[in-house]
Amino acid sequence: MTRAPEPMVEIHRGPFVESQHMGHAVICDSTGGIVEAWGDPEAVVLPRSSAKMIQGLPLVMSGAAKAFGLGPDRLALACASHQGAPVHVQALNTWLSELGLGDGDLICGTEASRDKELRFEMIRSDQSPCRVHNNCSGKHSGFLTLTKHLGAGSDYVDPTHPVQKSVREAFEEVTGAESPGYGIDGCSAPNFATTMHGMARAMAFFASAGARGDGMSQAAAQLVEGMIAFPELVAGESRACTHLMRAAKEPVAIKTGAEGYFVAILPQRDMGISLKIADGATRASDCAIAALLVRLGVLDAQDPQVKRFLNPPIKNWDGLVTGEIRPVAGLSGLKTG
Structure with missing residues (x-):
């Protein structure tokens, strides 16, 4: 039976709830059982960039990551939706250069x-954006590394390409079900659908x-370790993924995706979270x-x-705080009021 999304986030202005965001969320344990939903x-759903660590599994499982000497920093970049900051651009240009690409x-x-x-700075100096500035260029550098390792053709985003076939196989294995299909992501790669x-x-x-x-499993563990070790490469300054990983009281990998998707990986608890704002x-x-x-x-x-993410203030053009974004009562487990 289909269930409707539930209220998850409210926008408060003065004493009023001005807007409300509905959504779905699931917390699972290591058996795949639902703890809370x-x-x-x-x-x-289409998990969008929240699935990047799954898309990175064939890179490690195939032996490509080891063959090309990819350390945890590059595995973090393979899972990243980065800001295209100098730290990201320089690292990725070096990676591509080492591939001869x-x-x-x-x-x-x-x-x-x-x-x-x-x-x-680029606008002032009349520099045009490059593909390496794209937030998905780390994932694509991983795809290129696997492509070179396999000796496959250059169109690595084609759903029939060996890279994407291996991604789909891994995706269906870890989600526990055949994917009903895919949409083409903002970066042109297939994004496979699954359930929450x-x-x-x-x-x-x-x-x-x-x-x-x-x-x-060992490939998955390496990708998680990379994300946790390099939160600044996974996203960047001002981004929720990076700041929440830094603030966590235990190791956790957090990854956003477009259209209101988020996941979290909690190794000390053997738990996973998926979240979708409708x-x-x-x-x-x-x-x-x-x-x-x-x-x-x-x-x-x-x-x-x-x-800054749980209860961000809403300010008007004069800098006056006029409201607040907050989770609905009970979602955080904290008492309100």
């Missing part, structure tokens, strides 16, 4: 840097991977994932890095 666990070999499209200082439960199950697989010895609002998904991690005791609600 909101909305419909069987809702079919360049910006033109990426198929992710050009994107202006999301790093404000670099973007303005399937995605939470996959994140729990990653969370508990270190305790298992099979190849896929209207796709990032302001709501940032708030809701922070609330769920506060609920579990992973984050401290009073930590300034947490509060």
Whole structure:
């Protein structure tokens, strides 16, 4: 039976709830069982960039990561939706150069840097954005590494390409079900669909991977370790993923995706979280994932890095605080009022 999304985030202005964001969320344990859920666990979703660690599994499982000497920093970049800041651009240009490749070999499209200082600097010096500035260029560098390792053709985003076939196989294995299909992501790669439960199950697989010895589990553990070790490469300054990972009271990998998607991997608890805000609002998904991690005791609600996403103020053009974004009562497990 289909269940409707539930209220998850409210926009307060004065004494009024002005707007409300609905959504779905699932928390799974290492068996794939549901610990808690909101909305419909069987809702079919496109996890978008939240699936990047799954898309990175074949890179490690194939032996390509080892063959090309990819350390945890590059595995973090393979899972990243980065800002295109200098730290990201320099690292990725070096990676591509070591492969004997360049910006033109990426198929992710050009994107202006999301790093404000670099973007303005490029505008002032009349520099055009490159493909390496694209937030998905780390994932694509991973795809190119696997492509070179396999000796496959250059169109690595084609759904029939060996890289994407291996991604789909891994995706269906960790989500526990055949994918009903895919949409083409903003970076031109296929993004496979699953259910909310399937995605939470996959994140729990990653969370508990270190305790298992099979190849896929060991690959998952390496990717998680890279993300946790290099939170600044996974996203960047001002981004929820990076700040919430830094603020966590225990190791945790957190990853956003477009259209209000978020996942979290909790290795010390062997638990995974999937979250989808129905209207796709990032302001709501940032708030809701922070609330769920506060609920579990992973984050401290009073930590300034947490509060900026859990309870961000709303200001008018004169700088006056006129309202607040907050999770619905009970979502964070904290008393309100």
